[in-house]
Structure formats: structure tokens, C-alpha cells
Amino acid sequence: MEKQVISARQFTIITLLSSMGTTIIIIPSSLAEIVKQDAWIAAILGVAISLLLIKLYITVGNIIPSLSFVEVNEKVLGKFIGKTISLAFIIFAYLSVGELLYFIGKFMQTEVMPETPTVAFSILFMLIIMFATYLGLEVFARSAEILFPVFLLLFVIFVIFISPDINIQNIQPLFEATTGSFIYGILLFISAFAFPSVVLLMIFPSGINVIKSAQKGFYIGTLFGGLILIILITLSILVLGATNTSLRTFPSYALAQKISIGNFLQRIEIIMTFMWITTIYIRLFIYFYATVKGLGQLLNIKDHRPLILPLGMIAVALSLIVHPNIVHSDIFNKEIWLPYSSIFAVFLPLLLLLIAKIRKISGKEVNIKKQPKTLLSEKDS
Amino acid sequence: MFITLGIVTISALIIYFEMPQLMKTGETKTIWTFSILLFIGTALSIMKGLNVTIPNPLDLITILFKPFADLLKTVLKY
Numbered sequence: 001m002e003k004q005v006i007s008a009r010q011f012t013i014i015t016l017l018s019s020m021g022t023t024i025i026i027i028p029s030s031l032a033e034i035v036k037q038d039a040w041i042a043a044i045l046g047v048a049i050s051l052l053l054i055k056l057y058i059t060v061g062n063i064i065p066s067l068s069f070v071e072v073n074e075k076v077l078g079k080f081i082g083k084t085i086s087l088a089f090i091i092f093a094y095l096s097v098g099e100l101l102y103f104i105g106k107f108m109q110t111e112v113m114p115e116t117p118t119v120a121f122s123i124l125f126m127l128i129i130m131f132a133t134y135l136g137l138e139v140f141a142r143s144a145e146i147l148f149p150v151f152l153l154l155f156v157i158f159v160i161f162i163s164p165d166i167n168i169q170n171i172q173p174l175f176e177a178t179t180g181s182f183i184y185g186i187l188l189f190i191s192a193f194a195f196p197s198v199v200l201l202m203i204f205p206s207g208i209n210v211i212k213s214a215q216k217g218f219y220i221g222t223l224f225g226g227l228i229l230i231i232l233i234t235l236s237i238l239v240l241g242a243t244n245t246s247l248r249t250f251p252s253y254a255l256a257q258k259i260s261i262g263n264f265l266q267r268i269e270i271i272m273t274f275m276w277i278t279t280i281y282i283r284l285f286i287y288f289y290a291t292v293k294g295l296g297q298l299l300n301i302k303d304h305r306p307l308i309l310p311l312g313m314i315a316v317a318l319s320l321i322v323h324p325n326i327v328h329s330d331i332f333n334k335e336i337w338l339p340y341s342s343i344f345a346v347f348l349p350l351l352l353l354l355i356a357k358i359r360k361i362s363g364k365e366v367n368i369k370k371q372p373k374t375l376l377s378e379k380d381s
Numbered sequence: 382m383f384i385t386l387g388i389v390t391i392s393a394l395i396i397y398f399e400m401p402q403l404m405k406t407g408e409t410k411t412i413w414t415f416s417i418l419l420f421i422g423t424a425l426s427i428m429k430g431l432n433v434t435i436p437n438p439l440d441l442i443t444i445l446f447k448p449f450a451d452l453l454k455t456v457l458k459y
Binding site for chain 2 (some may be wrong): 095149169178181184295300301302303306310314317321323324332336338339340
């Protein structure tokens, strides 16, 4: 199977959209619950700290640029430990696939089609994801490129149309939250916003043609994704108020329902839903692609495509198992997700960096040695 | 009953579409991985269709990471 390569611009767009993914739906409410009307300040600080995390991911990606995260694990940590940790990483990505499918099903069921069972949405959505994975990274990147302008246009329309409803009193008084809750709010925001970007390491250095500009793209994508989120969180606080935001399951949808221009242009929330379906599609694909590709590399399977259909089938079953109800998912995302994902998103990259430094595994040497080999194998396939 | 039948049909279709290609390449490892994953998928879906209680993997993670979550709670007092 030939290697698929995407451009730096496509990678920027993927980073931007995937970092927003589920964050756009769930974070406004849990953030507003913890830090009340100061949620927007927590979000700004969260984005700033996220950029540091991205620097960490780029450094990890540069240990051996020609290999993906799972392969780097094996190279740096040794065969046995590396494979065990890679398996845990793949399970982490795969459980997130189940969770995201659950979210999309629950979102559609509670807000749009109340009488349709969630499994119907899960199956339909998974079909798209499986199709995209089957066609490969390049095709997916182009689809992201097509979806991005529509997303941006809808977002601008959304912001303009909702702005008449802004009530500035909703964010007063400022700085009312305690320091502890503030720190937790920031951590929670980062855990949903930047931690999942670690999965992008499966494609980041190895599947991109110009690594130098892709590094810049990683920062830019995260920064602009963060900006859009900050605007959205601020708007939900300004329009709905802190208490109202924290009580909603999907505050951004409630925000879209508020749009009413001259009592004429109303009920356009379902058009706005396009925004979060797009972002969830991108993030879900990244998770699923990481699972399929990671499993293929873990077991040294040449072509990972035969694994897509069985894994997709399990993912649909998983989406029904992972969360029995919305309260369960709420508690999981607010309390457990942060320590669980930090293992893979913070401690594992740091460990990799440390051991690579001790073992003196430097990317450039390996890269030069590797290059003739990869060139040959590319010609073969 | 219909759910089970439907799921078995889907699995049969997947085998029908994938197996000839897999056999052609003749990689035993891929065939094994594919078969095991498909078996797990079919079994899980049928169990879910028959309303059998399936242990939730996230509950295990919750048990593992609950102490850390509680620690954060006590330290930050949010």
C-alpha cells in the first residue's frame, strides 16, 4: 500500500477543526459550572497553555520524524514495553471513538430527532468514517479542506446573528471564582481541547510533505481553534448567562436557538448544527484512523484496510456500551477524563523525550540512515 | 431474533467482501486479526441486541483513576 502524504495547509485545517471537536459541544457547560461567568478567562489561559503542549508534541514528533507515534514508542522504549504502551494508547483512541459516536447519537436524539434510537445515528456516522478511512488520509484531508470554508462562513454568520442578544451584565462581576476552581477550569479546558491533539502524532511528522511549515501549522491551527472556542464560550456566557449555560447539556445549540432577527429569521439552529457535526467528523476520523493504523503497525500488518470494517462494527457496539446515560458521561468527562488522558497526552510524551535523550536517539541520524530504505520501499509499492 | 439475524447477515457480507482479497495476499496474520476482530464485533453486537449486560470498559478506567480525580478535588477545593 502506498504511503499517503498531506500538505501543511491541510494539516493546519485538520488541527483547527479536530481540536474543537467535542469541545465545542460539552466544554461551555462544564466550564460555566466550575468557574461561572469567568469561563472565558479560563478559556483564554487554557489556549495559551495549550500552545506549550503543542510544542511538546512537536518535539516528540521530531525524535524520529519518519515514524508514527506507535512506531516511535516501540523504537524508544524497546519492543515489549513499547508495544504494551502502544496498545494502551490505541485503546485510549478507540474508547474515544465510542464516546464520540455516543455524543453524536445523543445530540441528535435529544435535540433533533427524539424518537430515533441513538444506534441509527451511530451506524450512519460510522459508515462515513469507515468510508473515509478506507479511502485514506489524502482524500480525508481534501474533504476537510472543502468543509472548512463552509464552517467558517457559518461561524461568522452565527456570531453576527447572535450579537444583538448580548447582555453585558451577564459576565459581571469579573474574577469571582476561587483560585482552585480556576486552575481546575483551565485544566478541564485543556484536557478537552489540547490533550486529544496527541492522537495527531499518528499523522504529524510521518504523513506530511513539508514538516517545517506543518509545525507552524500545528501552532496556528490550535491557536485559531482556540480563538473560535473562546468566542463561542464568551457568547454563551454573554447571551445565556452562566447559570443557564451550566444547566444545558448542549449550550451552543441553545445559543443557536436564540437567534432571531426581526422576528423573521428564526429556528436556523439546525443549519448551525453543521458546524459541530463537521468538527466531530474530523476528530472522530482522527481517532479512528489512529486506531486502525496503530493496530496495523502494532501487529506489523502491511495493509491496514481489512481491519476497518470489523473495527467499525465493534465501535458501533462500543458507542452503546461506554455510557449508559448522559449523567454517566457527564461525570466521566468532568472528573475521570482529565487524569486518564493526561497519562497519554502529558506523561507519555515527556517519558519518550527523556528516554530518547538518555539513549541518545536523535531523529536526524536515524532519518539519514532510514532515508534510502524508505525511498526504496516506496518505489517497491 | 431479527437483530441477531441482521447482525449475522452483516458479518457474512463483510466476510464475503473482504475474504477473497485477504486470501489472495495470503497473509495469515492479517486474516487472523480480521477474523478475531470480526468475531468480537459480531458477539458484542448480538449480546447488545439481546440486552445482555456487558461490562463497561470506562467503569474500569473510572475505578483506576478515581483516586487521582479525588486528589485533584481535595487539593484545588473547587
